[in-house]
Amino acid sequence: MDTLEIFARHHDTVQKIFRSRLLLQILLSLGKGNKTLADLRSVTGSTSQSILPRIRFLEERHYIESRNDGYALTPQGKVLSSQIQDYLRSTILFDKNPKFWSSHYLEAIPEPFLRDIGDLADSEIVESSDADIFSVIQYFFEMMKDASWIHIISSFMSHPHADALGTKIQAGVPVEMVVTAKIAEELRNDPFRKKIEALLEHRHFRIYVAPAPLLIGLTVTDSFLSFGMCLRGSLKYDISSDLFSTDRKALAWGERLFSYYKDISEEFSLDPP
Structure with a gap:
């Protein structure tokens, strides 16, 4: 029926x-x-x-x-x-920031995690502006400062992000990343290759390559979550706005999403066969 x-x-x-x-x-x-x-x-x-x-x-x-x-x-x-509860949390999430959700490609989130999207209800959207163009990246660095471990899904890579991660890895913090095939290829070449080569000597650092393009970005630690998406229409990753949360349910959602992508990805190699 x-x-x-x-x-x-x-x-x-x-x-x-x-x-x-x-x-x-x-x-x-x-x-x-x-x-x-x-x-x-x-x-x-x-x-x-x-x-x-x-x-x-x-x-x-x-x-x-x-x-x-x-x-x-x-x-x-x-x-x-x-x-x-799921209905209530999802309604609150979308109602708080309707412009953010309607302007981003929500369909990129795998169906099981889309059904649980209400787990992100206790969160805030941080956006860069003309007055403060570094809001999002400052939140990212603040999030990583006290992290005991870091899990990342990345559809782009920048030198500031790479340097911040490198510092944490050298300090002994376990870091795992899932990246696109395009980023993997960039990491195999200068200027990233020498940095990655040195970091991969640490057993607590691992990179995985996703089998398909990634239209989301995620960083989840033991105490913080950052989540971003591509813009609807252009499907370009939006580096100017991210969702941030310290809520237990949001962290668990992010960790499940990371595990999903890690499980379907292959371990990165500097010199693939």
Whole structure:
């Protein structure tokens, strides 16, 4: 059955949930753990008389159940609560910076990670301007300063970036990079070759070559994430704006994305066969 047909048949139930602040608050609150009626009063700022009919509604549909320590989500309630959280976080992410998302090529993000894009909700967009053309790169350097490890997906390379990474590698910080075939070829030639040759002697530095062009850029460390994309239309990488975050969910999203690209890439060689 088509999704629109399903909605037409069940829109009353869907609207009851999404139109009710209390129902959504109860489901989201229980997504964090069991709650007593007193807990739910505190979370929602509502009275027991207002909350109890919503609890009955959710119990009738087997989304929540009563236990000795309060109310808890059922397995199907956990699914619903999780999907509401995803919807909420994605909406917030796109609504905060609609111009950024509409002007960049969002389709470059692999589908599984696009579905989890709400994990980036707690983030900010940093843009360079005529008054401060170095905002983005300054954020990048600040991010790397205290990093215990660094994972990068790069669709471009510059001497400042290379020098900053070189300093961290020489200091013993593990660094792994996924680059395009074009960048790999640039690294095999001067002026980058001598730098890369020396850095590859460090066992904690590895480069991987992606099998296809990269239309995104990512740097994720143990405490910071930077994410960029190509501009819609030109598909040129936008070096003037990046998304930055220190949120745990955003870091986990970035690390999963890096692992995805690393797994489909081949290890770099200075002199390939």
